[in-house]
Amino acid sequence: MSDVAPAGPLAGIRVLELGSVVAGPFAARILADYGADVIKVEAPGRPDPLRDWGQESYRGHRLWWTVHARNKRCVTLDLRSARGRELLLGMAAEADVVIENFRPGTLEAWGLGWDRLSEVNPGLVLARVSGYGQSGPYATRPGYASVAEAVGGLRAVNGFPDGPPPRMALSLGDSLGGMVAVQGVLAALLHRGRTGVGQVVDVALTEACLAMTESMVPEYDRLGRVRRPGGTRLDGIAPSNLFQTRDGYWLIVAANQDTVFRRLCDAIGRPELTTDPRFVDHVARGEHQDEIEGVVADWVAQRTAQEASEVLTAAGVVVGPVNTVAEIVDDPHLRARNALVVHHDERVDDDVLGPGVVPVFSATPGSVRWAGPPHPGTHNREVYAELLGLGDDEVDELENEGVL
Helix, strand or coil: CCCCCCCCCCCCCEEEECCCCCHHHHHHHHHHHCCCEEEEEEECCECCHHHHCCCCEECCEECHHHHHCCCEEEEECCCCCHHHHHHHHHHHCCCCEEEECCCCCHHHHCCCCHHHHHHHCCCCEEEEEECCCCCCCCCCCCCCHHHHHHHCCCHHHCCCCCCCCCCCCCCHHHHHHHHHHHHHHHHHHHHHHHHCCCEEEEEEHHHHHHCCCCCHHHHHHHHCCCCCCCCCCCCCCCCEEEEECCCCCEEEEECCCHHHHHHHHHHCCCHHHHHCCCCCCHHHHHHCHHHHHHHHHHHHHCCCHHHHHHHHHHCCCEEEECCCHHHHCCCHHHHHCCCEEEEEECCCCEEEEEECCCCCCCCCCCCCCCCCCCCCCCCHHHHHHHHHCCCHHHHHHHHHHCCC
Protein backbone atom coordinates (compact mmCIF):
# COMPACT_ATOMS: atom_id res chain seq x y z
CA MET A 1 0.00 0.00 0.00
CA SER A 2 2.25 2.84 1.23
CA ASP A 3 5.23 1.49 -0.72
CA VAL A 4 3.64 2.86 -3.90
CA ALA A 5 5.66 5.90 -4.96
CA PRO A 6 3.63 9.10 -4.96
CA ALA A 7 3.11 10.88 -8.24
CA GLY A 8 1.46 14.12 -9.21
CA PRO A 9 2.13 17.84 -8.92
CA LEU A 10 2.35 17.78 -5.11
CA ALA A 11 4.82 14.91 -4.81
CA GLY A 12 7.23 15.82 -2.00
CA ILE A 13 4.67 17.86 -0.05
CA ARG A 14 3.81 16.43 3.39
CA VAL A 15 0.38 17.08 4.94
CA LEU A 16 -0.83 16.29 8.45
CA GLU A 17 -4.60 15.80 8.61
CA LEU A 18 -6.01 16.36 12.09
CA GLY A 19 -9.67 16.61 11.13
CA SER A 20 -12.50 14.15 11.01
CA VAL A 21 -15.73 13.44 9.14
CA VAL A 22 -16.00 15.39 5.89
CA ALA A 23 -14.60 18.87 5.16
CA GLY A 24 -11.03 18.46 6.45
CA PRO A 25 -10.62 14.90 5.13
CA PHE A 26 -12.13 15.96 1.79
CA ALA A 27 -9.50 18.68 1.38
CA ALA A 28 -6.67 16.35 2.42
CA ARG A 29 -7.94 13.68 0.02
CA ILE A 30 -7.63 16.06 -2.93
CA LEU A 31 -4.07 16.97 -1.89
CA ALA A 32 -3.29 13.26 -1.60
CA ASP A 33 -4.74 12.66 -5.07
CA TYR A 34 -2.26 15.25 -6.34
CA GLY A 35 0.62 13.27 -4.86
CA ALA A 36 1.07 14.83 -1.42
CA ASP A 37 2.08 12.51 1.43
CA VAL A 38 -0.97 12.88 3.65
CA ILE A 39 -0.69 11.50 7.17
CA LYS A 40 -4.08 11.21 8.81
CA VAL A 41 -4.06 11.44 12.61
CA GLU A 42 -6.82 9.66 14.56
CA ALA A 43 -7.23 9.54 18.33
CA PRO A 44 -6.51 6.07 19.75
CA GLY A 45 -9.82 4.39 20.49
CA ARG A 46 -11.74 7.24 18.80
CA PRO A 47 -11.36 6.75 15.05
CA ASP A 48 -12.76 9.12 12.47
CA PRO A 49 -16.54 8.51 12.28
CA LEU A 50 -16.14 8.65 8.51
CA ARG A 51 -15.00 5.02 8.71
CA ASP A 52 -18.62 4.11 9.45
CA TRP A 53 -20.43 6.63 7.24
CA GLY A 54 -22.39 5.83 4.11
CA GLN A 55 -25.90 4.94 3.01
CA GLU A 56 -25.42 1.18 3.11
CA SER A 57 -22.72 -1.31 4.06
CA TYR A 58 -20.89 -3.77 1.82
CA ARG A 59 -19.36 -6.83 3.46
CA GLY A 60 -19.77 -5.13 6.81
CA HIS A 61 -18.18 -1.80 5.87
CA ARG A 62 -19.43 1.59 4.68
CA LEU A 63 -17.82 3.03 1.60
CA TRP A 64 -17.26 6.75 2.19
CA TRP A 65 -13.99 5.78 3.81
CA THR A 66 -12.87 4.00 0.66
CA VAL A 67 -12.72 7.31 -1.21
CA HIS A 68 -12.12 10.01 1.41
CA ALA A 69 -9.17 8.22 3.03
CA ARG A 70 -7.55 7.03 -0.18
CA ASN A 71 -3.85 7.70 -0.70
CA LYS A 72 -3.42 8.56 3.00
CA ARG A 73 -1.24 7.00 5.69
CA CYS A 74 -3.05 6.56 8.99
CA VAL A 75 -1.54 6.96 12.44
CA THR A 76 -3.00 7.22 15.92
CA LEU A 77 -2.05 9.97 18.36
CA ASP A 78 -3.69 11.34 21.51
CA LEU A 79 -3.48 15.12 21.23
CA ARG A 80 -5.03 15.46 24.69
CA SER A 81 -1.87 14.05 26.27
CA ALA A 82 1.32 16.02 26.79
CA ARG A 83 3.41 13.35 25.07
CA GLY A 84 1.00 13.24 22.15
CA ARG A 85 1.23 17.00 21.69
CA GLU A 86 5.02 16.79 21.81
CA LEU A 87 5.01 14.17 19.08
CA LEU A 88 2.61 16.24 16.97
CA LEU A 89 4.92 19.25 17.18
CA GLY A 90 7.79 17.06 16.05
CA MET A 91 5.75 15.92 13.08
CA ALA A 92 4.64 19.48 12.28
CA ALA A 93 8.30 20.48 12.13
CA GLU A 94 8.70 17.99 9.26
CA ALA A 95 5.45 18.91 7.46
CA ASP A 96 4.47 21.47 4.85
CA VAL A 97 0.75 21.64 5.64
CA VAL A 98 -1.52 20.91 8.60
CA ILE A 99 -5.27 20.63 7.98
CA GLU A 100 -7.68 20.69 10.92
CA ASN A 101 -11.44 21.07 11.21
CA PHE A 102 -11.97 21.21 14.97
CA ARG A 103 -14.17 23.84 16.54
CA PRO A 104 -12.16 27.11 16.78
CA GLY A 105 -10.11 27.28 19.97
CA THR A 106 -9.52 23.53 20.22
CA LEU A 107 -5.92 23.61 19.02
CA GLU A 108 -5.22 26.57 21.28
CA ALA A 109 -6.63 24.72 24.28
CA TRP A 110 -4.16 21.92 23.57
CA GLY A 111 -1.23 24.32 23.23
CA LEU A 112 -1.08 23.64 19.49
CA GLY A 113 -2.25 26.99 18.14
CA TRP A 114 -0.63 28.87 15.29
CA ASP A 115 1.84 30.59 17.58
CA ARG A 116 3.27 27.23 18.67
CA LEU A 117 3.08 25.50 15.29
CA SER A 118 4.75 28.38 13.45
CA GLU A 119 7.44 28.49 16.12
CA VAL A 120 8.53 24.94 15.31
CA ASN A 121 8.03 25.45 11.56
CA PRO A 122 7.90 29.04 10.24
CA GLY A 123 7.15 27.76 6.72
CA LEU A 124 4.12 25.74 7.76
CA VAL A 125 0.71 26.29 6.15
CA LEU A 126 -2.15 25.72 8.60
CA ALA A 127 -5.55 25.21 6.96
CA ARG A 128 -8.37 25.66 9.47
CA VAL A 129 -11.82 24.57 8.32
CA SER A 130 -14.81 25.36 10.53
CA GLY A 131 -18.46 26.22 10.30
CA TYR A 132 -18.11 29.99 10.71
CA GLY A 133 -14.38 30.71 10.59
CA GLN A 134 -11.84 31.52 13.28
CA SER A 135 -13.21 34.99 14.09
CA GLY A 136 -16.54 36.79 14.37
CA PRO A 137 -19.49 36.44 16.75
CA TYR A 138 -20.43 32.95 15.51
CA ALA A 139 -16.91 31.51 15.52
CA THR A 140 -17.31 29.22 18.51
CA ARG A 141 -20.62 27.76 17.37
CA PRO A 142 -20.60 24.17 16.14
CA GLY A 143 -21.21 24.06 12.42
CA TYR A 144 -22.32 21.35 10.01
CA ALA A 145 -22.57 21.53 6.23
CA SER A 146 -26.37 21.53 6.32
CA VAL A 147 -26.45 24.68 8.45
CA ALA A 148 -23.65 26.30 6.41
CA GLU A 149 -25.67 25.79 3.24
CA ALA A 150 -28.62 27.50 4.92
CA VAL A 151 -26.71 30.38 6.51
CA GLY A 152 -24.59 30.91 3.38
CA GLY A 153 -27.63 31.33 1.13
CA LEU A 154 -27.66 28.15 -0.93
CA ARG A 155 -30.75 26.60 0.62
CA ALA A 156 -32.84 29.75 0.12
CA VAL A 157 -32.56 29.43 -3.67
CA ASN A 158 -32.99 25.66 -3.85
CA GLY A 159 -36.28 23.92 -4.53
CA PHE A 160 -39.57 25.24 -5.88
CA PRO A 161 -41.33 28.53 -5.18
CA ASP A 162 -43.42 28.48 -1.99
CA GLY A 163 -42.02 25.09 -0.93
CA PRO A 164 -39.54 24.18 1.82
CA PRO A 165 -35.91 24.60 0.75
CA PRO A 166 -34.55 21.06 0.31
CA ARG A 167 -31.00 19.81 0.54
CA MET A 168 -29.06 17.81 -2.00
CA ALA A 169 -28.50 14.19 -1.03
CA LEU A 170 -24.84 15.08 -0.54
CA SER A 171 -22.79 16.97 2.03
CA LEU A 172 -22.41 19.90 -0.35
CA GLY A 173 -21.28 22.50 2.19
CA ASP A 174 -18.48 20.25 3.40
CA SER A 175 -17.30 19.54 -0.12
CA LEU A 176 -17.29 23.23 -1.04
CA GLY A 177 -15.39 24.04 2.15
CA GLY A 178 -12.86 21.32 1.36
CA MET A 179 -12.33 22.61 -2.17
CA VAL A 180 -11.85 26.20 -0.94
CA ALA A 181 -9.33 24.87 1.60
CA VAL A 182 -7.36 23.21 -1.19
CA GLN A 183 -7.32 26.45 -3.18
CA GLY A 184 -6.07 28.32 -0.12
CA VAL A 185 -3.39 25.75 0.66
CA LEU A 186 -2.05 25.83 -2.88
CA ALA A 187 -1.96 29.64 -2.90
CA ALA A 188 -0.23 29.66 0.50
CA LEU A 189 2.36 27.14 -0.71
CA LEU A 190 3.02 29.33 -3.75
CA HIS A 191 3.54 32.32 -1.44
CA ARG A 192 5.85 30.26 0.78
CA GLY A 193 7.85 29.31 -2.28
CA ARG A 194 8.53 32.99 -2.91
CA THR A 195 9.05 34.11 0.69
CA GLY A 196 9.74 31.05 2.83
CA VAL A 197 6.94 32.16 5.17
CA GLY A 198 3.88 30.08 6.07
CA GLN A 199 0.45 31.32 7.07
CA VAL A 200 -3.02 30.38 8.29
CA VAL A 201 -5.73 29.57 5.74
CA ASP A 202 -9.05 30.28 7.49
CA VAL A 203 -11.97 28.55 5.75
CA ALA A 204 -15.58 28.92 6.87
CA LEU A 205 -18.13 26.51 5.42
CA THR A 206 -20.70 29.32 5.42
CA GLU A 207 -18.45 31.53 3.32
CA ALA A 208 -17.60 28.71 0.90
CA CYS A 209 -21.35 28.40 0.29
CA LEU A 210 -21.81 32.17 0.06
CA ALA A 211 -19.06 32.34 -2.57
CA MET A 212 -21.26 30.27 -4.90
CA THR A 213 -24.20 32.70 -4.90
CA GLU A 214 -23.11 34.64 -7.98
CA SER A 215 -24.91 38.00 -8.27
CA MET A 216 -27.31 37.55 -5.38
CA VAL A 217 -25.57 40.02 -3.09
CA PRO A 218 -25.11 42.92 -5.57
CA GLU A 219 -28.67 42.42 -6.85
CA TYR A 220 -29.98 42.84 -3.34
CA ASP A 221 -27.57 45.67 -2.50
CA ARG A 222 -28.44 47.82 -5.51
CA LEU A 223 -31.89 46.59 -6.52
CA GLY A 224 -33.41 45.20 -3.33
CA ARG A 225 -34.05 41.95 -5.16
CA VAL A 226 -34.16 38.77 -3.05
CA ARG A 227 -33.56 35.79 -5.28
CA ARG A 228 -35.98 32.93 -4.64
CA PRO A 229 -36.07 29.27 -5.69
CA GLY A 230 -36.73 28.80 -9.38
CA GLY A 231 -37.60 25.12 -9.43
CA THR A 232 -36.03 23.57 -12.50
CA ARG A 233 -35.11 26.87 -14.13
CA LEU A 234 -33.19 30.07 -13.50
CA ASP A 235 -35.53 33.03 -13.94
CA GLY A 236 -34.71 35.20 -16.93
CA ILE A 237 -32.44 32.61 -18.57
CA ALA A 238 -34.36 30.97 -21.42
CA PRO A 239 -34.68 28.49 -22.86
CA SER A 240 -32.69 26.61 -20.25
CA ASN A 241 -34.64 24.04 -18.34
CA LEU A 242 -35.48 20.44 -17.66
CA PHE A 243 -37.70 18.74 -20.24
CA GLN A 244 -39.24 15.26 -20.17
CA THR A 245 -38.95 12.97 -23.19
CA ARG A 246 -41.52 10.62 -24.65
CA ASP A 247 -39.86 7.65 -22.93
CA GLY A 248 -39.88 9.31 -19.51
CA TYR A 249 -36.31 10.58 -19.25
CA TRP A 250 -35.32 14.10 -18.30
CA LEU A 251 -33.06 16.22 -20.50
CA ILE A 252 -31.45 19.56 -19.82
CA VAL A 253 -31.69 21.78 -22.90
CA ALA A 254 -29.77 25.05 -22.59
CA ALA A 255 -30.02 27.46 -25.53
CA ASN A 256 -30.31 30.87 -23.91
CA GLN A 257 -27.33 32.37 -25.76
CA ASP A 258 -28.45 34.01 -29.03
CA THR A 259 -26.25 31.93 -31.34
CA VAL A 260 -27.27 28.66 -29.68
CA PHE A 261 -30.94 29.69 -29.74
CA ARG A 262 -30.76 30.07 -33.51
CA ARG A 263 -29.33 26.55 -33.79
CA LEU A 264 -32.12 25.24 -31.57
CA CYS A 265 -34.82 26.86 -33.71
CA ASP A 266 -33.35 25.34 -36.88
CA ALA A 267 -33.03 21.92 -35.22
CA ILE A 268 -36.68 21.80 -34.10
CA GLY A 269 -37.97 23.15 -37.41
CA ARG A 270 -39.02 26.56 -36.05
CA PRO A 271 -36.61 29.08 -37.63
CA GLU A 272 -39.29 31.80 -37.54
CA LEU A 273 -38.91 31.99 -33.75
CA THR A 274 -35.57 33.78 -34.13
CA THR A 275 -37.31 36.87 -35.52
CA ASP A 276 -40.33 36.73 -33.22
CA PRO A 277 -40.17 39.93 -31.07
CA ARG A 278 -40.84 37.82 -27.96
CA PHE A 279 -37.72 35.74 -28.54
CA VAL A 280 -35.45 37.94 -30.63
CA ASP A 281 -32.72 38.22 -28.01
CA HIS A 282 -31.65 37.02 -24.58
CA VAL A 283 -33.55 39.72 -22.70
CA ALA A 284 -36.78 39.19 -24.64
CA ARG A 285 -36.67 35.44 -24.11
CA GLY A 286 -36.17 35.97 -20.39
CA GLU A 287 -39.33 38.09 -20.32
CA HIS A 288 -41.28 35.38 -22.19
CA GLN A 289 -39.69 32.38 -20.54
CA ASP A 290 -42.83 30.29 -20.11
CA GLU A 291 -43.76 30.64 -23.77
CA ILE A 292 -40.45 29.69 -25.32
CA GLU A 293 -39.84 26.87 -22.88
CA GLY A 294 -43.32 25.56 -23.62
CA VAL A 295 -42.31 25.29 -27.28
CA VAL A 296 -39.19 23.34 -26.40
CA ALA A 297 -41.11 21.13 -23.96
CA ASP A 298 -43.63 20.18 -26.66
CA TRP A 299 -40.86 19.26 -29.10
CA VAL A 300 -38.91 17.17 -26.58
CA ALA A 301 -42.05 15.38 -25.36
CA GLN A 302 -42.64 13.94 -28.84
CA ARG A 303 -39.23 12.25 -28.96
CA THR A 304 -37.23 9.69 -27.05
CA ALA A 305 -34.23 10.85 -25.06
CA GLN A 306 -31.87 9.37 -27.61
CA GLU A 307 -33.68 10.96 -30.56
CA ALA A 308 -33.83 14.41 -28.99
CA SER A 309 -30.21 14.25 -27.85
CA GLU A 310 -28.94 13.19 -31.25
CA VAL A 311 -30.81 15.94 -33.11
CA LEU A 312 -29.83 18.71 -30.73
CA THR A 313 -26.21 17.59 -30.37
CA ALA A 314 -25.81 17.43 -34.14
CA ALA A 315 -27.10 20.99 -34.33
CA GLY A 316 -24.66 22.25 -31.72
CA VAL A 317 -27.27 22.81 -29.03
CA VAL A 318 -26.27 22.22 -25.40
CA VAL A 319 -28.15 19.15 -24.16
CA GLY A 320 -27.55 16.44 -21.60
CA PRO A 321 -29.38 13.76 -19.64
CA VAL A 322 -30.07 13.84 -15.92
CA ASN A 323 -27.94 10.85 -14.99
CA THR A 324 -28.32 8.73 -11.91
CA VAL A 325 -25.20 6.97 -10.68
CA ALA A 326 -26.35 3.93 -12.67
CA GLU A 327 -25.97 5.90 -15.92
CA ILE A 328 -22.77 7.57 -14.74
CA VAL A 329 -20.86 4.33 -14.23
CA ASP A 330 -21.77 3.22 -17.76
CA ASP A 331 -20.95 6.52 -19.43
CA PRO A 332 -18.25 5.89 -22.08
CA HIS A 333 -16.97 9.47 -21.93
CA LEU A 334 -16.40 9.40 -18.17
CA ARG A 335 -14.74 5.99 -18.48
CA ALA A 336 -12.46 7.22 -21.26
CA ARG A 337 -11.28 10.15 -19.13
CA ASN A 338 -10.68 8.00 -16.04
CA ALA A 339 -13.30 10.00 -14.15
CA LEU A 340 -14.18 6.65 -12.57
CA VAL A 341 -11.36 4.55 -11.13
CA VAL A 342 -10.98 1.33 -9.17
CA HIS A 343 -9.88 1.32 -5.53
CA HIS A 344 -8.77 -1.95 -3.99
CA ASP A 345 -10.35 -1.82 -0.53
CA GLU A 346 -8.58 -4.21 1.85
CA ARG A 347 -11.47 -4.01 4.33
CA VAL A 348 -13.86 -5.73 1.91
CA ASP A 349 -11.17 -7.60 -0.04
CA ASP A 350 -12.59 -6.32 -3.31
CA ASP A 351 -12.22 -3.66 -5.96
CA VAL A 352 -14.55 -0.69 -5.48
CA LEU A 353 -15.32 1.89 -8.15
CA GLY A 354 -15.06 5.54 -7.14
CA PRO A 355 -14.53 9.04 -8.55
CA GLY A 356 -11.24 9.72 -10.25
CA VAL A 357 -8.77 12.56 -9.80
CA VAL A 358 -9.74 16.00 -11.06
CA PRO A 359 -8.48 17.99 -12.83
CA VAL A 360 -6.42 16.07 -15.39
CA PHE A 361 -2.74 17.09 -15.35
CA SER A 362 -0.84 16.59 -18.61
CA ALA A 363 2.67 16.32 -17.14
CA THR A 364 2.15 15.29 -13.51
CA PRO A 365 -1.04 13.24 -13.33
CA GLY A 366 -2.59 12.52 -9.97
CA SER A 367 -3.59 8.99 -9.09
CA VAL A 368 -5.46 6.70 -6.74
CA ARG A 369 -2.67 4.59 -5.27
CA TRP A 370 -4.65 2.80 -2.57
CA ALA A 371 -8.02 2.94 -0.85
CA GLY A 372 -8.53 4.12 2.72
CA PRO A 373 -6.23 2.20 5.12
CA PRO A 374 -8.20 -0.52 6.88
CA HIS A 375 -7.33 0.16 10.52
CA PRO A 376 -6.52 3.17 12.72
CA GLY A 377 -2.77 3.26 13.23
CA THR A 378 -2.04 1.19 10.12
CA HIS A 379 1.14 3.19 9.51
CA ASN A 380 2.25 3.98 13.07
CA ARG A 381 5.59 2.21 12.87
CA GLU A 382 6.36 3.42 9.38
CA VAL A 383 5.49 7.09 9.94
CA TYR A 384 6.94 7.53 13.44
CA ALA A 385 10.19 5.91 12.36
CA GLU A 386 10.37 8.07 9.23
CA LEU A 387 9.49 11.43 10.78
CA LEU A 388 10.66 11.10 14.38
CA GLY A 389 13.15 8.22 14.32
CA LEU A 390 11.15 6.10 16.77
CA GLY A 391 11.98 2.41 16.94
CA ASP A 392 9.54 -0.45 17.32
CA ASP A 393 10.10 -0.66 21.08
CA GLU A 394 9.29 3.02 21.50
CA VAL A 395 6.15 2.70 19.41
CA ASP A 396 5.09 -0.34 21.44
CA GLU A 397 5.60 1.60 24.65
CA LEU A 398 3.60 4.58 23.43
CA GLU A 399 0.80 2.32 22.26
CA ASN A 400 0.72 0.62 25.67
CA GLU A 401 0.52 4.05 27.34
CA GLY A 402 -2.42 5.02 25.11
CA VAL A 403 -0.49 7.86 23.45
CA LEU A 404 -0.67 6.05 20.09
